[in-house]
Amino acid sequence: MRAIRAPLTLSSPEGETVAAIRRTGPLSRADLEQQLELSRASVAAVVNTLLSLNILREVGPGESQGGRPPQLYAINGAFGYVAGVDVGATSIDLALADFTGRILERHDEPADVRDDPEPMLEHIADLIAGMVAKQNGRPDQVLAIGIGVPGPVKFAEGVLIAPPLMPTWEFFPIKAFIRQHFPAANVVVDNDVNVMAIGEASAGTGKGLDNFIFLKIGTGIGAGIIVNGHIYRGHDGAAGDVGHICIDYNGPICHCGNAGCLEIMAAGPAIAARGKEVALAGGSDFLRKRLEDNKGVLTARDVAEAAKAGDRAANEIVRDSGRMIGGMLASLVNFFNPQMIFIGGGVSNIGYRLLSSIRQAVLRRSTALSTRHLRIEFSQLGADAGVTGAIWLALEHVFVVA
Ligand SMILES: [Zn+2]
Incomplete structure (x- = not known):
């Protein structure tokens, strides 16, 4: 690799060519003409520039459609x-x-x-x-x-x-x-x-999807919004802060100062706090024992493990959390009509009980047309x-x- 002076400025067709090859893998000049609606001469010039800058490299010929197989161009990893x-x-x-x-x-x-x-x-x-x-x-x-x-x-x-x-x-x-x-x-x-x-x-199951939401559930709750294949940040960069949508005007006070935000009622710390309450009130042997073993500390993960072990109170906590998150998501679905919602973040490790209660709440509260093709899944990328x-x-x- 050699040093280049950065940031390098590319023309718009050059930038589009790099983006297209990144998206789909190696392409021929004919592919680029078709995908980018550029003339043969423009594509030739763009490809030559990108080759001379070492941004692209030639890779083995592609499939022949009768005649000589075309040369393919790929991103140069060593750039x-x-x-x-x-x-x-x-x-x-x-x-x-x-x-x-x-x-x-x-x-x-x-x-x-x-x-x-x-x-x-x-x-x-x-x-x-x-x-x-x-x-x-x-x-x-x-x-x-x-x-x-x-x-x-x-x-x-x-x-x-x-x-x-x-x-x-x-x-x-x-x-x-x-x-x-x-x-x-x-x-x-x-x-x-x-x-x-x-x-x-770019690299997950969402590749190729135009409109989806990534919901992170952890210490807080937030959403990343993909619109027409691009991230939507909003006018000031604040889009997707859905953890502070109010779900109960009489609810507890959130760290943002308002009452009844989704985050304060359904995220990891809320799950842990409710677990502790139940344990102290004698509602769950599993959680009481865990609380003792952990010297008075209980985490969302403990509640998840209790739920997996079949603990009734823990399952109820998980279900309630899923219901609240799903209720909020139903509003997003009605507003935005995504084709997919990915669930990620630490609390998503709670597993399918949480996912199924989120799904139920979304399906119950969203309009029929908006959920016709909607899928709600865990992100396969997980912690990555x-x-x-x-x-x-x-x-x-x-x-x-x-
Ligand atoms: Zn808040």
Whole structure:
């Protein structure tokens, strides 16, 4: 790999050609003419430019439709590296990929986002540099870095605005800080759920789907929205913050200050709190024993395990949570008519009991036409959704297309 000056500016047909080959795999000139509605001469010029820049490479000929089989063009994996970072509330997960998106190195470790941004980002930069060195590469060969963070992000500037989990990060210039270490890299920061939706759309079961929602259920609840194949961030980057939709005006006060938000009533901490209540009231032997074993601490995972073991009270908690989440999702379905809803995040590990109660609530409360083709499934990417999405977010932002 050789260093390039970044971010590299491509013309619009050049950018579209790279995107089309990324989407579908190797293509011939004739394929590109057809897909991009470009003339033969334009495609020839674009392909020649991209070959000379080492962005594309020639691969073996494709299938012949009578006559000589056409030459195919693929993304050149050796063009440069991209890195993906998934910053969670309690962990960081990183990957280094080649320019095709193939993951070369992985690393994850526990972390606490309540810590200040400087030391944490410094550490993240060191970890990326370490992965590049392991590949015998140099920092200036990293062309883009995608970072998903658990809070509201003003996308254009890549800064967090009033993040409840990580208050000291507000307005911190993440992009400029990381770029000090990787001068050739375009750094892109996005909300973690948007990043997961991008992962699902680029490398998961969502590939090829035009309209879907990725719902993350963990400590909080949020949605990533894919519209016509692209992430929808809204006017200010705040779209999808569905955890703060009110489901009970007389409900408990959420950390956002309002009463009865979905998140405070149905996310991981709510499931854990209800489990503890039941255990202390003598409603579940399983949970009472777990509470004793854990020295007074009970997690959503404990409630999930109790439910799996057939505990009636735990099952009721899971079902209630699914019903509340499904009720909110039904409103989204009526509003947006997605073809698919993917469920991900830590609490999705609770399993099919949660999924089936979500499905029931959605089907009961949405209009017939909007659910005719709707499917609701767990994301198959599982815990990899964030880091996969961060890689693809980075790949989307290697070039400036003018
Ligand atoms: Zn709230």
